[in-house]
Amino acid sequence: MKPILSVKDVKKIYGNGTYALRGVSFDIYEGEFVAIIGSSGSGKSTLLRCINQLIKPTQGSIVFKGTAVEKVNKCELRKIRREIGMIFQHYNxxxxxxxxxxxxxxxxxxxxxxxxxxxxxxxxxxxxxxxxxxxxxxxxxxxxxxxxxxxxxxxxxxxxxxxxxxPSLMLADEPIASLDPVTSGAVMDYLYRICREDKISAIVSLHQVDFALKYATRIIGIKHGLIVFDGKPKELTDSIIDQIYVQGKDEFAKNELKLQRAIAI
Amino acid sequence: MNTTGKISIISEKQRVLYTLLFIGTLVLYFFSLYQLKLEFKGGWENVLKALSFAKRMLLHMDLSDWKDVLTAAMESISIAVLATIISATLAFFVSFAAASNVSLRVVSNLCKAVAAVVRAVPTLIWTLIFVAYLGLGPFPGVLGLFFHSFAYLVKAFSQSIEEVKEGNIEALKATGASWVQTMAKGVYPPITTAVISWTALRFEFNLGMSSILGFVGAGGIGMELSNTMRIFDFEKAGFVVLIIFLMSFSVEMLFHKLKLNVDKCIVKDSSNS
Incomplete structure (x- = not known):
């Protein structure tokens, strides 16, 4: 099966010298519902925006349905963007x-x-x-x-x-980060059901591991602009969560995340 | 911690700054006073003289030229209306090129620089230039008003555009909308009230301006005022001043009733975001 989206070695260095992405590669296939998890500043938003060229990656290739999106002209870019829906944290x-x-x-x-x-x-x-x-x-x-x-x-x-x-691909950038837990669940239900019913592949960046575990068919963990985990939800162990999120300082946050996971499974 | 003594609620730096600001203002004030060598010459005699002029203007108002004065007033209003509509329309389109968040940096800087230069020359000077080129009459008045008000509105409108949330632009772009569509659907709606309010504010200003443009030969009611004042016909001048006052005041009242208030819409915008 050919992937609907193929991201290869994408790097993004901002003008101020910040490395947002340090070489990210993955393929998305039809019908996948992928959750991207990672702490704030890990590069989740940049990655999603590189896919539809709201941000131009510094290096690497992104192929959507056989077209290299970073190479097309303005007119073709419009045609690609209209096939990729996007949902934002602040609704926009x-x-x-x-x-x-x-x-x-x-x-x-x-x-x-x-x-x-x-x-x-x-x-x-x-x-x-x-x-x-x-x-x-x-x-x-x-x-x-x-x-x-x-x-x-x-x-x-x-x-x-x-x-x-x-759209044939849906990008959601922290769609529930500004909502309360109950509303978050309802919104994720809508998003998930619609993507399933219409056979839309989705890439959803999330803060909450429990939501990622509940809905995702696959989870990608990002840390400091690199993919540190890519696999099925059940393969996401406590030690990997530790690795993705915390740098050994914040014991409380770590335990909280483990607890979330324990409840979700 | 020492609990006696006073706790200052501003920092030492602020205190020094405010003190310097106060002293600076005082120095500037007395310097200007000294520079102009103003003094109260003539005493009460001059005050009484001034009062008698005011009495002639207000109590012995001469309405005999009312037709000419009202025609001239209409001319002034028309000058202001034309200049405002043309400048606002053009400024609206140019402001998108001048706004740094939706335009190329080079284009934006160029537009802003040109607007700043045009704005630095006062309306009366613009009008004088055009009167010199085109001769007397309302046309140089319209042009003179147009230039300054165009440059002013480009600045005002483009600032409103720059305040539009980045998310609006991002969201529209992501749907595959073109630049023009993004401007029309994502940027224009939030700035509509600001555009109308700035235009209204500028119209009030243009109306005030158009009633004195006659002093430099650009037609309108200012010409009447200048003519009557020149021959010390204070009775007729009084009526002209009254009409000018009514013109400006009624427009201000009208806009107030329509709630076209720049301050209000800025407050509203910032509370939204």
Whole structure:
């Protein structure tokens, strides 16, 4: 089986000399639901943003469905991006616009500049957006302004916007890091179910090991810009969690993570 | 720890800074006073004289030229309206090129530098230049107002654009939206109220400006004022001043009612993010 996404030896050095990624390689296959775990500053966000070129990697190759994304021109990049949905920690909705307007932004990649600017979404796109909102349980809120929603609702709109793109790959950058535990569970349920139903591969960066263990079909652990673990959830042992997260100082955090794991398994 | 004695609530550095600032202001004040050699010449006689002018302007107002004055007032308003609409429209588009977060650095710096240079020349000077080139009349007035207000609005609008959350731009880009679409859907919505408020503020300023542009020969109600003052016809000048006051005041009241207030929208924006 050919991978849908192939990341090879990707490095990213920021202008200030920070090494965010020091050579990361992995393949993603269709239907995988991959969780990327690692502490803050380990390079999770940079990695996800390199995949759809929101950040240009310094070195390495990223091949999405047979196309090298770092080599394409602007027009082709749009075509690649519209096939990769993205969900953000801070939702990144346009606050002053309505829910359905936000969802329809997912269609912009398929439209001309003129049609995009003047909101000339097709009837089909509009109905499609409505159906997607039904799937995330927000069909009653379509005309609410995005800034009037709760955090969990906002993230569901975020999922809906990504889904409107009709993506074959979903990138989620800490989708539940700003939510309370109960809402987090609900949002992860939506994300997981939708990716399963629509056969969308997903790469989700997570802070919480318990959520990674519950949903992921595969877990990648990152530390200091390097992959230190790549395998099935059940292969993730306590000592590996230690290695990914803590540098021997924070005993409390370490124990907390082990406890989470014990509860999850 | 020693619990007696006083605890200062500002640092030593701040205290020194404030003291220096205060002394500096005082020095500047007396220096300027000395430089201008201002003194209270003439005593009460001059005060009474000034009062008598005011009395002539306000109590013996001469309304006989009302048609000319009102026509000139309309001209002033039209100058301000034209200059504001043209400059705001152009500034809106240019501000996207001038905003550092959505434009190339070279382009952004260039736009900002040009705007800063244009802004450094006051409106009256711009108008004087155009009057010299194009002759008397409202057209150089429109041009003069346009230049300064364009440069001012480019700065104001591009600052609003720079305050837009990075996440908005990121999210739109990630959907495959083009640059223009990203601007229209991710950047324009959050800055709409700021753009309208800045334009309204600038219109108030342009209106005030357009009523004195006549002094340098650019038409409008300022011309009437300058003509009447020149021949010490304070009775007629009084009426012109009244009209100028009503013009500015009514616009300010109108915008206040419409809640077009720059301060308010800035506060609102920062609370959102």
């Amino acid at each position: 909705l346009i606050d002053r616009l309505t829910v359905i307007q936000n969802v329809l932004h997912g269609r912009l990649g398929y439209m001309s500049d003129f049609h995009g600017i003047f909101d000339l979404y097709s009837k089909e796109d509009r109905w499609n957006a409505y159906r997607i909102l039904e799937r995330v349980g927000l069909e009653k809120e379509i005309h609410k302004r995005a800034d009037q929603l709760s955090g969990g609702q906002k993230q569901r709109v975020g999922i809906a916007r990504a889904l409107a793109q009709n």
